Amino acid sequence: MDTLPTWIAGSEDLFSHLVTTVPWRAERRQMYDRVVDVPRLACFYERSDPLPHPLLNEVRGALNDHYASELGEPFVTAGMCYYRDGADSVAWHGDRIGRSKTEDTMVAILSLGEARPLLLRPNGGGRSLRFPIGHGDLLVMGGSCQRTWEHCVPKTARPVGPRISIQFRPRDVR
Numbered sequence: 433m434d435t436l437p438t439w440i441a442g443s444e445d446l447f448s449h450l451v452t453t454v455p456w457r458a459e460r461r462q463m464y465d466r467v468v469d470v471p472r473l474a475c476f477y478e479r480s481d482p483l484p485h486p487l488l489n490e491v492r493g494a495l496n497d498h499y500a501s502e503l504g505e506p507f508v509t510a511g512m513c514y515y516r517d518g519a520d521s522v523a524w525h526g527d528r529i530g531r532s533k534t535e536d537t538m539v540a541i542l543s544l545g546e547a548r549p550l551l552l553r554p555n556g557g558g559r560s561l562r563f564p565i566g567h568g569d570l571l572v573m574g575g576s577c578q579r580t581w582e583h584c585v586p587k588t589a590r591p592v593g594p595r596i597s598i599q600f601r602p603r604d605v606r
């Protein structure tokens with residue numbers, strides 16, 4: 433796990449740009465053996481899709497400069513998730529669709545807008561680690577984290593503003 437608070441300057445402008453220009457959709461997602469509704473909006477940018485803001489190309493480039501040698505390949509896709517308020521969330525899961533089911537990998541998350549805690553715990557339970565991320569913070573999960581740990585963004589009854597999460601992943605990892 434790496435974290436870098438306030439990695440991106442000007443994250444408020446990027447946040448408002450993405451809120452209005454990304455074609456957000458209600459999400460359904462394969463989790464474990466089921467397809468479940470995930471209460472948040474999402475949009476997935478494949479490797480060939482132009483990213484919706486030039487700063488995101490710089491972000492991906494900087495991540496690749498720093499991590500591609502350790503990862504052995506570049507980050508190519510960008511998953512975007514929009515948590516409109518505290519009722520939006522994602523349940524405990526690992527990003528295990530594709531090669532990440534059996535191989536070590538990395539998932540780098542740039543977080544914009546209101547900070548929401550991302551929790552991590554060993555598979556199936558145990559004490560969780562809590563990372564409140566938002567406002568341009570970077571969090572990178574590497575190694576076996578997707579296979580041997582789970583993460584979630586829980587709902588909260590507190591009044592919270594919207595948050596956008598951008599996950600950069602290598603090919604065939606989701």
Ligand SMILES: O=C(O)CCC(=O)C(=O)O
Nearest residue numbers: 513522527541550585597
């Ligand atoms: O909101 C986040 O930063 C986490 C998103 C996530 O875990 C996922 O989409 O796989």
Ligand SMILES: [Fe+2]
Nearest residue numbers: 525526527583
């Ligand atoms: Fe995830």
